[in-house]
Amino acid sequence: MMEPSNEAAAAALDAARDFAARHVVDAAASFELERRYPAELVPLAGKAGLLGLMAPVEDGGRGLGLGDTAMVAQVLAAADMGLAFSLKVHANFSASLARVGSPDQRKRYLADMLAGRRIGAFLLTEPDVGSDATSITTSARRTASGWVLSGEKAWITNGVAAGLMQVFAQTDPAQGWRGIASFLVEGDAPGVERLPAYGLLGGYGAGVCGIRLNDVAVGEDALFLAPGEAFKGAMRGINIARVGVAAMCCGMMESSLDHALGAVAGRSAFGQPIGDFQGVQWMLADASTDLEATRLLTRAAAAAFDAGQDAVVACAHAKKFAARAAGKAISDCMQVMGARGIRLDDGHPLARHLAAARLTHWLDGATEIQNVVIARALMRPRRVAP
Ligand SMILES: Cc1cc2nc3c(=O)[nH]c(=O)nc-3n(C[C@H](O)[C@H](O)[C@H](O)COP(=O)(O)OP(=O)(O)OC[C@H]3O[C@@H](n4cnc5c(N)ncnc54)[C@H](O)[C@@H]3O)c2cc1C
Structure with missing residues (x-):
């Protein structure tokens, strides 16, 4: 990269x-x-x-x-x-x-x-609330000695083995996002109920499950981000994570290209190496171009963030482009490998990569939400020239 x-x-x-x-x-x-x-x-x-x-x-x-x-x-x-x-x-x-x-x-x-x-986990999404994260309904009620958390979280990476969870909960629904706080909850705290692991092709390595919080009592010292700060903190974290997802797409595309190049060099059809067919070469050339473009967008977003800019739009560009490019590039790399490209058990990762590329369309915000971010910046009122 x-x-x-x-x-x-x-x-x-x-x-x-x-x-x-x-x-x-x-x-x-x-x-x-x-x-x-x-x-x-x-x-x-x-x-x-x-x-x-x-x-x-x-x-x-x-x-x-x-x-x-x-x-x-x-x-x-x-x-x-x-x-x-x-x-x-x-x-x-x-x-x-x-x-x-x-x-x-x-x-x-x-x-x-x-x-x-x-193992750490980030609990924001709920069964009925994903993209519109300000609408979470998991509640945090004050008690004499701290807080009681109640609700259900969904799609929690590392949930199956989490030992420490950052739980986002609403302290006052009238306050909207300003009412959301986050709390540190230990994985074995009374009332924490892990739901069965999701069946998730390409994603078993992420240990995803739902987690129910059945009146989980925590002390005052469990407050991690106060109301007003937690949602901003979550958005900052998601912004960083989008660059990570784009970089992961680069890794999967690069690995798919390597495997495909090896496969077409070692197989022949119609009396010639498969890699000599121009149609095959062009699919690989397109995959290579998409990889280069994804690398550049990822690098630009990370550089903007590291330079202290908010980089929200750059991160959205990188993540949106990466998810789309990875799906196409990995699929084309798989195509030139012949049917063995789809096997999970043939010593190459392409089937896992292809399924995981689909998952990246929802990780840290759906692809459409990246467009919401980009379009909002585009449509900001402009100063009209006099
Ligand atoms: C593998 C994996 C791991 C995850 N890990 C975590 C985790 O650790 N912690 C956590 O909190 N969450 C996690 N998530 C959840 C993820 O953040 C959500 O899936 C994501 O925010 C989208 O929410 P949703 O799936 O509920 O889709 P919804 O919000 O129900 O949206 C459904 C679809 O509607 C469309 N849509 C929604 N809003 C708009 C809009 N404004 N404009 C246009 N189209 C729109 C999009 O196409 C979207 O895909 C994970 C998800 C996956 C797939």
Whole structure:
């Protein structure tokens, strides 16, 4: 994608390559075939320093910017997008815990999060509320000693094994988004009910499930982001995550292209190598162009964010383009491999990548919501020239 910006970033990238080669590439098909979340890999990712990429060095993280963490996401997603997303959700949560957690919250949870002894999850979406996240109905009621949380969350990455959850809940429906707060809830707190894992082709590595909160009582010290701050915090996190998703699409496209090039070099039809047919070459050329374009948009969005700009539109452009490009490019790479391209159990990741590319159309905001963001910026009232 681009060069790491410093030695710490280069070390993180090496660690990601080593982690993927040793623990993910060969195992990933089994996540799908056995429908399992590989929770055992999270502490190994912690050992490799992949769980605190954006957390400050003084807290035990790597202190990287968004561009460098995007490169790590690309490497991990080339091996398995579901697991890459799981680790990204966790690492983003660790970074915000380090940044805005109270001294007590940081002391209680940060070391365990960075080591992967607790797995982090972000609980915003609900069964009846996705894109329109200001309308969540999970409630937070004040009590004498803290809060009681009630409601149901859906589509929770890492939910099946989460040890620490950031739960978004409404404290006062009359306040709309300003009433939403977030709370830190331990995975085994009384009243936390995990629903069965989702059947999710291309996404078993993300451990997605629903979570019901049955009057979960938490203390005052569980408040993570106060009403008025939580929704803004969620949107900031989602913005960062969109760049990560775009980078993951780059990883899946690059890996698909590599496998397709290998496959067409090694097979013949009608008396000539398949790779000599111009129709095949052009599909691969188009996939390569889409990969280049996605890389550039991803890099631009990350650079804008790292330069301190809000980068909301750049992140939306990158994520929208990446999801669309990945679906087409991976599908074309699969096509030139012949029918073996669709197999989950043939030693290549294309079927997983193709299914995961579909998932990216909803991760961190539907593709249409990226268009809402882009169109809103386009349609902003302009100053009319005198
Ligand atoms: C693999 C995976 C992991 C996820 N992990 C998490 C997680 O960890 N935590 C979490 O909180 N959520 C998570 N999500 C949920 C994700 O954020 C939502 O799926 C997403 O926000 C879209 O919401 P929805 O699926 O409810 O779609 P809806 O909001 O019901 O929308 C349905 C469709 O309507 C269209 N649409 C909606 N609004 C508009 C509009 N304004 N203009 C035009 N079209 C529109 C879009 O086509 C959209 O796909 C995850 C999702 C997936 C697929």
